[in-house]
Amino acid sequence: MLRQTKYLSKHYDVQDGHRLSVYERDGGYQQAKRALQMDRQALVDDMKAANIRGRGGAGFAMGVKWSFMPWPPKPDRPHYLVINADEGEPGTFKDRTLMEKAPHLVIEGCIIGCFGIGAHAAYIYVRDELHLSKERLWGAIEEARAKGYLGKKPFGIDYPVEVYVHTGAGAYICGEETSLLNSLEGKRGEPRLKPPFPAQYGAFGMPTTVNNLETIAAVPIALEMGGDAFSKLSDLHNIKDGGCRLYGVSGHVNKPGVFEACVGLTLRELVYDLGGGVKHGELLGVIPGGSSCPIIRPDDVVDAPDPKSPLHPWHGKSALDVPMGVDTYRALGTMLGTCCAIVLSDKVDPILAFHNLMRFYRHESCGQCTPCREGSAWIFRILDRMVAGQATLEELDRLHEIADNIMGNTICAFGEGTAMPALGFLRKFRKEMEQSIRTKGKSSTGVLAP
Amino acid sequence: MTSFALSPERELEFEKILSRYPNRQAACIPVLHLCQEQHGWVSDEVIQWVADRLGLSSAHVKGVVTFYTLFNQQPVGKHQVWVCRTLSCALAGSDRILHHCEKRLGIHAGETTKDGKVTLRTAECLASCGTAPMMQVDKIYHEDLTIEQVDAILDRLTR
Numbered sequence: 001m002l003r004q005t006k007y008l009s010k011h012y013d014v015q016d017g018h019r020l021s022v023y024e025r026d027g028g029y030q031q032a033k034r035a036l037q038m039d040r041q042a043l044v045d046d047m048k049a050a051n052i053r054g055r056g057g058a059g060f061a062m063g064v065k066w067s068f069m070p071w072p073p074k075p076d077r078p079h080y081l082v083i084n085a086d087e088g089e090p091g092t093f094k095d096r097t098l099m100e101k102a103p104h105l106v107i108e109g110c111i112i113g114c115f116g117i118g119a120h121a122a123y124i125y126v127r128d129e130l131h132l133s134k135e136r137l138w139g140a141i142e143e144a145r146a147k148g149y150l151g152k153k154p155f156g157i158d159y160p161v162e163v164y165v166h167t168g169a170g171a172y173i174c175g176e177e178t179s180l181l182n183s184l185e186g187k188r189g190e191p192r193l194k195p196p197f198p199a200q201y202g203a204f205g206m207p208t209t210v211n212n213l214e215t216i217a218a219v220p221i222a223l224e225m226g227g228d229a230f231s232k233l234s235d236l237h238n239i240k241d242g243g244c245r246l247y248g249v250s251g252h253v254n255k256p257g258v259f260e261a262c263v264g265l266t267l268r269e270l271v272y273d274l275g276g277g278v279k280h281g282e283l284l285g286v287i288p289g290g291s292s293c294p295i296i297r298p299d300d301v302v303d304a305p306d307p308k309s310p311l312h313p314w315h316g317k318s319a320l321d322v323p324m325g326v327d328t329y330r331a332l333g334t335m336l337g338t339c340c341a342i343v344l345s346d347k348v349d350p351i352l353a354f355h356n357l358m359r360f361y362r363h364e365s366c367g368q369c370t371p372c373r374e375g376s377a378w379i380f381r382i383l384d385r386m387v388a389g390q391a392t393l394e395e396l397d398r399l400h401e402i403a404d405n406i407m408g409n410t411i412c413a414f415g416e417g418t419a420m421p422a423l424g425f426l427r428k429f430r431k432e433m434e435q436s437i438r439t440k441g442k443s444s445t446g447v448l449a450p
Numbered sequence: 451m452t453s454f455a456l457s458p459e460r461e462l463e464f465e466k467i468l469s470r471y472p473n474r475q476a477a478c479i480p481v482l483h484l485c486q487e488q489h490g491w492v493s494d495e496v497i498q499w500v501a502d503r504l505g506l507s508s509a510h511v512k513g514v515v516t517f518y519t520l521f522n523q524q525p526v527g528k529h530q531v532w533v534c535r536t537l538s539c540a541l542a543g544s545d546r547i548l549h550h551c552e553k554r555l556g557i558h559a560g561e562t563t564k565d566g567k568v569t570l571r572t573a574e575c576l577a578s579c580g581t582a583p584m585m586q587v588d589k590i591y592h593e594d595l596t597i598e599q600v601d602a603i604l605d606r607l608t609r
Binding site for chain 1: 470472473475476477478479480482483504506510513514517518519520521532535536537538540541542543544545546573574575576577578579580581582586589590591
C-alpha cells in the first residue's frame, strides 16, 4: 500500500536543510545524546527490533550485524564503523540525496552507530565524483564538532567519537565491503576472502561494521520512534523487513526521482504512482533495484502455490504487485538491491539495454578472479556481435553457459552481480534475441532513447 | 628523491589527512588526490614522492594508481568532461550528448583537444540517474542536459 513518509527526507525541501540550525530546530542530535547514555545491549536490541534491512543491496539485518561485534572491545583492538557511500550501482542515486540534503542525519547515525558497536571512529567512504556530497558531510562534521557533538566528550559524555570522510578514486567494486576496506587502507580495491568477516578482521585488521549510508541514516529515526514502532511502519513487518526507505525511479517514467515511503511499496506503485507512469509507450520491463537485479516483465505472474512461500499471498498475481522487500524479491527470483528501479519502455531494444549493462560490468570487474574478469568480457563481446547482427544461436546458448560459470566461482558477489542480470535478460528476452539473430539484427529497433 | 613537492598550503592539508588514520598507508588515496590536484596528473615523480612520504614502496603506490580510474596516468586537458553513458543516462539520450561533444570538440572520447583545454571521457554511472542525461565538468555535475545546455557549457570551457 502506498504510504509516503517524510522521515529521511524531512529536510529535503527546506531552506538550508543541510545546516545544523535547521536540523536541531526539529530535535536533531537528541537521539545521539540519548544513545550515548543508554545501555549498549538495550540499544542493539532496539535496533534489532527496528528490522532495518541493509539499504545497500544485500539486505542483511543491521541490528544483527551490530551484534556480531566482539564484546567487550579489547583496548588493543579498537573497533571501527565504516559507512558505505560508494554509490555506483547503475540506476542508484538515493544516498547522494541524503549526503547533500540531510548530512546531519548521517552524522547523528554515525555517533549512535559508533556507540552501538563500541567504536570511537567512523569513516564515511564516499566515491570521489560526489564533490558536493563530500563538502556537505565535511561541513556537517565541522558544525557538529564546533557544538561539541563530536570529539573527546560529545554532549559532555565521556565517549569520544570522531567521524571522517574518506574518498575513493573511481571503482565500482569498492562498493563491495571488503574491497572498500582495502581501499580505505590505501590499497587496490580488490575484495578479500571471507571469512574472516569484517566483524573480526575489518578495517586496519580490527573489528569493523560496514553499513550503507541510508541504513545508518535510519538509525536516529528508529531510535526516536522506538525500534518496534519503526518496524511497524512497514507492510512487511511480519517478515522482519521494517521501517521506511528511499525509492528511486529512473529511465522511461514521467517523473523520475527519489521518493520516501514505507517498506512494502509495489513496483507498480513506484512506476505509476510515484514515477508518474511510463513514457515513450508501454512498459517493457523494470530492473527493480539497481542493475544487478534481474529484470521483471509486466506479464510475469507469481507462481507460489505453497502456502509456506513468502510469495503465496500474491500467487497468480502480477509480479508488479508484490511488495518490494528483501525476502519477497528474493523469492521472486530477483533482488531488491538498492530499491532504485530503471524503467524500460517498449520502444527500447532490450538487446541494447543488455549490451549497455554488460559493458559496465566488463569495465568494472576488478580482475582478481578469472571467471568474472574473462566472463564479463566474453559476454560483452558476444553481445557486441549480436548488436551488429553477427551473433549465432550457438553463441546465445554460450552466454548462458558463461554466466552459469561465473555464478558462485568468485571471491565476491560482483560475479553474481554480473551473471544474475545476464541470466535475467536471457530468460526474459530469449525470443527477442533469437529473432534478432535470425534476422541478423533487422528485427531490433536499435533504439535506447526514443 | 624526487623533483615533486607539495605547495605549503597543500603540505598543511597533507598533515591533516595523516591525522585521520591509524597508519600512513591509509592516506595513500587522499594524498594522491591532493598531488593530482596540484600537478594535474600522477607522474612517476609524484608516485615516488607519495611512496617516500608515506613509507610505502613505489610499486605499491603505482599499483594503487593503476587500479582506480580517476588517477590520470598522463597529462590531461585543463578541463575534464565526463559524459555518463550507463543505462539510465543511455535511456535518456546520453549517446546524443556524447556524439555532440565529440563533434563540437573535434575529438573522440578519451582524447584531449589540441589546445589542451578539454579532455573528453565517458563515465560509468555517476549516481545521477533521476536527472539523466548528465555530464560532469571538473567537480560540477550538470544534470537534465539538453544539447543547448551542452553547447553553453562547452562554449565556456573552450573560450
